[in-house]
Amino acid sequence: MAKFLDLASAVEEMVHDGDVLAMEGFTHLIPFAAGHEIIRQKRRDLTLIRMTPDLIYDQMIGMGCASKLIFSWGGNPGVGSTHRIRDAVENQWPRPLAIEEHSHAAMANAYEAGAANLPFAMLRGYIGVDLPKVNPQIRKITCPYTGEELATVPAIRPDVGIVHALRADREGNVLLEGITGCQKEVVLASKRTIVTVEEVVDDLRASSPNSVILPSWTVGAVVVVPGGSHPSYAHGYYKRDNSFYIAWDKVSRERDTFLAWMEENVMSKGPDAFAVHANGGAA
Template sequence: MFNDEEGFIPMTSKEATLHDAIAEFVVDGDVVALEGFTHLIPFAAGHEIIRQHKRELTLVRMTPDIIADQLVGAGCVSKLIFAFMGNSSVGSLYAVRRAIEAGSGSPIEIEEYSHYGLLARYQAGASGIPFMPIRSYAGSALADINPNIKKIPSPFDDESEIYVVPPLNPDVAIIHAQRADRSGNIQSWGILGPQQEVAFAARKTIAIVEEIVDDDVIRSDPNRTIVPGFVVDAVVESKYGAHPSFAQGYYDRDNDFYRSWSAISRDPEALKQWIQEWIHDTEEHAGYLEKLGKGYFEPLTPLPHMSTPVNYGSVR
């Protein structure tokens, strides 16, 4: 926003605490998308949802991993909309498996897509269109078990048919990124995944970032902005908020944690104790970091590897 005499007019700050953002925007029964692909997984936000005892949520996640296991194990989730699911290459998600296979604890409903199928739903939701065509379901059995995957005739070719998926507009999207300004302009780099699409598709968007920076930092590299502030409802600074996943350039993936999770998740009592000790008893993300201990992230801190500067030019 510009003012001819004074230059930029500062936009309204959307900065919030993690507690307040979850309390205001996540309501029992909501469809909540927690997105971040390989890195930038919003673990701190998921933990806060557990602390606040949110219930009957439909969790949407392109790659449900440990955070999905924790949310299901804590009794927050009644339905899961997903693509690939698992503890990366390490093992299974035993809380999710128990809920699906045996119906023990908190039984959950599942709705499965391919990676691009779920992304296409976000794209349709963001675009405000009634469906998105997708060719890759040809030969797949997913359409046989998911009634939301349909085949329709082409409006332009009487002999062709194409699979389509409906739009998805989550009540709340929660994403994690490297940095933002106080107005909620979100910048990220590395693997982006569906961050942009889900932010535009959702009715409300919470962005968790490693750091909130001055406006000048964001304006100095505008093409790095993947989500503009006008679609963000709250921006939260939460350092190491993606742990045990990673944030490109800030900290590496905690592989020891991922390897340890199977033993915790496999035992319902051990999982219950872990949730109590590491989520409820820590009271907030700062307490979680304090419990990890000083120096915990030192071996996870990557060496600097700077990108080549870009010359955007200027007005003479």
């Protein structure tokens, strides 16, 4: 059964230096509050996995938490670059960052293989492109039935998986609706998991018997953090803060403005700072 913890305790217990950590949420439900807590606790040498590193990994990498990034699209969506990731890759600031780069299809398949307890994923992909030349983890297999050559990538089996969900009930069962990305797969593929939620309720109010529900016994820790995915969003709670994503371009472009922002908004704050966003998009 999932344990209900506060965010600082959950990160302290579940996330260790050197861990392989996946924090998913495909644009929707990105677990920003948990990322900020990891930054505050100064975790180091993490291998960070996300299809779209987004601002959450821009912040964590800029604050020196990671030594490796596994990803498939590393920009600020619709805006431009993730400047802190670029600074780490191009100038090794604040520390060198190894990268392992895939396509979205390969990473989605790799998460699914992890959840399915398989050693690798296969796909009809990476045809005629250069990524397999620079990523030795992308290999090939021949179909034993047809002889077709297919691409393979290793399954993703993180030490820790962290996602944000809409709500949990009092037993710790967790509900996801809307754009569900790879979150179910990440939770089922990871050794340890933290799920932050908007609220805890008596009744999950799933809108369909096919809503994505993670049973309590598949989840390590449940943490209530209202607004915890801002500037990403939570379906039915608040909208994506697109103006924040646009503004981040300027904040993150230079090291000093970035560090000042992190000091003011992350290092000297706690998870309760997210509450102000919890009903921001409800109107």
